[in-house]
Amino acid sequence: MDPKLTERVKLTQNKLRRRTLSAIFQEFDQKLMRLERSKREEKYLKMSVTPFSFFRGSAYLFYFDVSREWFPYHTPINRPTWIQGDLHFENFGAFRNERGSLVYDVNDFDEGYLGSYLYDLLRMSVSIALVGRLKGQSYENQLGGIEAYLQAYSKQIRRFAKGKDDPGTYAIDMERAEGPVKKLLKKLQKRKDQHFLEKVTALVQENRQFAATEEIVSPTEKERAELLDAWPNYLESVAADEAAELRHFQIKDIAVKHGSGTASIGLDRFYVLIEAGEEAQGGDDIVLEVKEVRVPVPAYFMPYDESFWAMFEHQGKRVTMTQKAMHHEADPYLGWLSIGDRQFYVRERSPYKKRLKLEALETEGDLLSVTATMGRLTAKMHARADVDVAQGILAYHSEVEIVKAMGNDEDAFCTFIANWAVSYANQVEQDYALFTDWLSGRKKQS
Template sequence: MKAELLTERVRITHKRLRKELLSRVLDEFDGQIMGLSEAKRLQKYAKMAGSPFSFYRGSAYLFYFDVSREWFPYHSSPERPTWVQGDLHFENFGAFRSEEGRIVYDVNDFDEGYLGSYLYDLLRMSVSIALVCRTKQIEEEGQAHAITTYLEAYVNQIRRFAKRKDDPRTLVFDKDRTAGLLRKLLKKTEKRVASQFLEGVTTLTRTARRFAKSDEIVPPTAEERRKLEESWPHYVASLAESTKRPDGYYAIKDVAVKHGSGTASIGLDRYYVLIEGEGGEHALDDRILEVKEVRAPVPAYFMPYSESFWTHFSHQGKRVMTTQQAMHHEADPFLGYLTIGGRDFYVRERSPYKKRLKADKITRLEELMPVLECMGKITAKLHARADADVEHGLIAYHSEDEIHRAIGTDTDAFCDHIAGWAHSYAHQVEEDYDLFKAWLGERMD
């Protein structure tokens, strides 16, 4: 009986200490660093409380707090870091139209891009795969198979890059290089009419096209609009000269505040801007640009400090823009950045072709495997691609060579190690999720 009481005391103490850690990390990042109001914090936490995966999406700082304190045998050299995506998970992949007009499948979120070990992207993605599998009641053996499928595809593609058999600067994943659900997604996305999104969020009056008010799209205050319009010339000046149109093309026709997007980004300002395009006032070639506030990337608080990186990217909008340009060889020609009220923003097109493969559309493990294989190859492409066009001299070596060297020759050992860790950490996420809900309930009392 005494032994049982002691065991129970240890268990309770362990949970209490973890809950206190969770509370301190949330207070530090959402409260002190992000400066979110209590209302914004509760809005974010309500979304995180939806599922363990939603909690995981919204608490990247907890992941990095944990993982940066663990030892892994496969890290690349700190002196030769990789440009990482920084928040890689299952729902940060999607279909969209590239600059060349092709519908491709790729990563579509670069807010947390930073320099660090390639392994952090793989670890975060592998845990998300385990969590997605658990929502589908896939057994542990199937979870391990799913994670290994992703990792093997990554390793094999990195080796092809390192051996110069494939070129990360030209490799894309369109309907000819995908299969199964992804190919269906891309073909379906191709059939979308370019004006579909435009007509869905705007309305045409007798004199002009304007944003239609909804729960997620609301008019800005006069002050918000004034500040954005004053900063707009700086955005136009930041555009790449190779794809830039005449200034009149970017003339603002209307502005709206966008609510309800993302999980980790709740509390950051986001606007939709309707610009003129090439046609007249009533034309359907108007473009909708998304202006999104961005802060310092979460990985930066846990990875080695890089003075050269911060010298080049003190503006966080420029960092996000450059990350996407580095990782996509056909990047959005509307990518740019500006400052509004002392806060950093980046700008991108709100593509009418943007579409994501939702996890609930996948019903069988057999359907999931080709998706994960493609995601593994795309992750390898991101890491190998990011050093190709960056003109700032931050990466003067081939990342794929460094990663290839760090992984070594034993693919099975590498995959088993990462998959085993991911499976264990997914358990931790589920335990943290329960602690989080208890903590949130106490906070709201």
């Protein structure tokens, strides 16, 4: 082909894709999220660091693309799974569960919704490829990391379907963990309960309160009053009505938390210090996180489910119940409240919460070990979410439907998804280049 024609084709492709990116960003960030310009710029600056950070902050672009593609392994529309909705490498981490055990699991449920299980696998697989590129992996090793994830998922979901493992009790704890995940849990064993409390609070005349930093600031009088007014709604959601429980949840201090994740920029977040116990100088106080939440991104692209929305019209309740459904040991502080027309969920800010840093993954074996662990946890999450079949949320067992959709040829399933994911990672890198170019153009105009 004439080089000039080739160049014209490439320019046209880029021009059309750039228009798509611009339209989607404007629709979601400006119109739906109603992010003011400064917040959009803050979000886009975070997204511009790497293709992976761009991918993390643009879930709506991912769903726009994949919901228009045909895949042979979807479950039927009338047999959706309760999905996490924004599954990627950095939405896994270690924390302490309700029983006090250290576990490694999924730790973000803001985008929880009903849809094909495959969307979680697709998004996670792309993120593995992008992380592999950050680590300088070859094409073959990227495929290997994704296939390790998918093989582990497939084997574990089949074990759940056959009743060999129970998703209600399955956990990656110190006994079951391996490789870098086990090292992370061992490291956290040495951390004291007060670690996070001492990090974000200070004693002022024997009273504990939040310590001001760049990320933790005092609320305005209006913000404080609104949260205090809404607190009874939260207490109702956790069924706290006895005198001892009300003392436990007594608010000692409130702070505004800045420095949120990429996708959460523009959503309000508070830290609330509660009494929790009678230890001197508030040594047993607990920090709760109150986070604003909106309609999940997948909802704009998945089939509408009337029963789901009837049950989870409050977005804070949706996130809370998603976490409870997917974790066998749920945070006892999970609840929700509303401030005006904004909806929030509440959870404990665990002193043991820690993510596995990419720098800690030093070898190919480390990455394979971690992705396999993530695969098993994804299977647990999907199988675990239907334990309340009797309540009518899902009237069937997801793991059974997923195994049917995957078919018997496990290798073919894993190879198909892995090759697609690496190909889509190429698209993400192309989009990232267009995005950073678009972003620089916006700066010149301002």
